[in-house]
Amino acid sequence: MKRIATLKNPILNYRWGSKTFIPKLIGLSGSRIQPMAEIWMGAHPKACSRVVSGPGKKEISLIELIQKAPQRILGKEVQEGFVGRLPFLFKILAVGQPLSIQAHPNQKQARQGYARENKLKIGLEDRERNYPDDHHKPEIICSLGSFWTLIGFRPWSETIGLLKKYGFKKLAKEFGSEHSRSEPRARRSFFKYLIHLEKEQQRALVHKAVVQAASLKDRERTAQWVMKLARMYPDDIMAVAPLFLNLVHLKAGEAVYVAPGELHAYLKGNAVELMANSDNSLRGGLTPKHVDASELLKIVSFAGRPIQVLRPKAGKTREKIYSTPAEEFQLSAIQVQSERPFVGYTENRVALLICLRGDARITTGANRTAIFLSRGRAVVIPAEVGRYRIQGRAHIYKATIP
Template identity: 40%
Template sequence: MDRLANTVRPYAWGSTTAIPELLGVEPTGEPQAEMWMGAHPGAPSRIDRGAGPVSLADVIEAAPETELGADAVRAFGPRLPFLLKLLAAGSPLSLQVHPDLAQAREGFADEERRGVPIDAGHRNYKDANHKPELICALTPFDGLCGFRHPAETADLLEALGVDGLKPYVDILRASPEESALREVLTAVLTAEHDAIAETVERAAAAAQRLSAEEGPHAAAYAAYAGIAHHYPGDPGVIAAMLLNYVRLQPGEALFLGAGIPHAYLNGLGVELMATSDNVLRCGLTPKHVDVPELLRIVRFASGDPGVLRPEANGPEEVYDTPIDEFRLSRYVLAPGGSPRPLAARAPQVLLCTSGTVRLRAREGIAVNGSVEADDTGGVGELALAPGESAFVREGEHITVSGDGTLFRATVVV
């Protein structure tokens, strides 16, 4: 096992308090948005196996089969195929979608062929991978996920009483679902700036008023008014009104597949995703919005957000998702409980989110970073406090025990 030293990313939308409170440290006053755990080249974790801190990405690159196992390398290549994060949203993130694997490969190859610099602000595809992701709430967590049924959205928009929204209401009522959603989103994102800004302002004021009244959409109206407060005049505010509002309670999760428009609004969660930086933005951001490419990627179909709750698999609680690049589960441990063995067939990143969790390696297995060895020197323990994490390479047999909550990120092989 290796204790991880991780980087916290200070994005502007980050909470100033959530991650410091979990770590038990004083806030700096600056936003602390994401803590990355893994081997993503943008901010790889660091480990120390006795010769000083080194990048986990470099360690894996030097010996991928030793660190990841032959099965994982055969399935996903010589890299850790997932990135685990603590995500702390203090204000809304951009409204966005991610491509599927074929779209990512095609888009990346096209931009490479056209010579678009990898760090260009208008570049859409930073790599050739897809980016499915899972967010699991540690606190009440607000977000938007997928299109609401057009008829229901027409009712929601009509209740705002804003003249500029009437054409969208008519389209949502009269056209088939896919064409209605496509036509309205296209119209919103390509509208004349001053006209859509005025519509956004009036819609936001009406949403604020309706959020105080009893009704099925009161919480959604409050969320849209909050978004407009952070992004006044942004057409993404109207685009957001096409989406399902959802509030996750601690322990609940959302899986976000390719083409599903979404945005995180507020709260602290554990996020797990395939290793990729590919994002197509719809709004709520000063960054580049490529409307034609976005419209090619979005799936114009309505549906329930699909809140996930963990399913018991013995002592392990698993969040079931339809991909192999990552698998998220958790252990809720009680004092005096029997140590729980973790399978050794794949690489793992383990994150403690409450209490104290002890990782114990079996005899003959190396343990690195704050290790307590027994008298024989053959067994060690690594204690994790909230916000602390560890990397376990393939083939390392360990058990977990303690009084706390442990999230486990691995792959399916």
């Protein structure tokens, strides 16, 4: 397939979604709109994009298209390196309410967990299924405005200080002494203690934190988020997660990389998300969904790290690239100006593009028929296309393989 094609992408409705951002992005209006949480762009069996192409506007799932011509769509290296599978999943997120505290497995953990649950005959749609596939799930989240997230453990001394400030002096004394042994061990002991508390104990501790937060909310974001989470989950100890996880605020265009095993929760805002093509998530709280505390403890990394806010760097074709260690994906931003068209090259790798602002038209050397790319529309550029040209005035995000 040596031509660019439009994508029709599934929209996932979750209660934490927004009634405004995605509907506005795709041009929907009305009073009966349900919260829209995610747009999925990719070839995941749970929610697969459909490819629309040709004079008759025929549709085919992206999975099926890749299966018919894997090398032409993916590119030779991608086909061989990822066994004929699109290695990434591209999303638009509209976070109206906080998502669950969660972490994703590494590759070894995913393969072992998937095989184990298959052996136990736990259905893929079963509520208690932890591993619906056998892939790891590193990801990058890029803010489209103001975006709040919890990610990774705070320095242990910082956590101990916050525990004291928020009324947990006994816990600070009990777990603070473990710092002399090792920070990861101290964090693990503390988190294990919290996640196994009885509901009555959780409620009492959350209430204690809220009382202290009320006197701090006018000057501390941490206090504000403890109070917000506690209002939604008064008997869930993970409402105090801002005391032990880094609270990060991203401005438009800023991003963070989430490594396998890194505990995190997206709290508020709209974003582009790009990840390995997996749906493996183990949850720890702030959710009505299944929580497997014992399994979560096996996959979480308790080695804290300084949070690095990522900003894109200019590439050789004027696109701005976000650098991560991931082998499966690369995110970039393309700013197209009317007086300066953008010329790109697939470099024998498939790419997905979505327009978030403006209007543009894409043409290729082999096919001068233009594909129009307006706000909310996405396209797939097969590897064999080679050179392509974007004209107009638009802000576009691109997902490909590094």
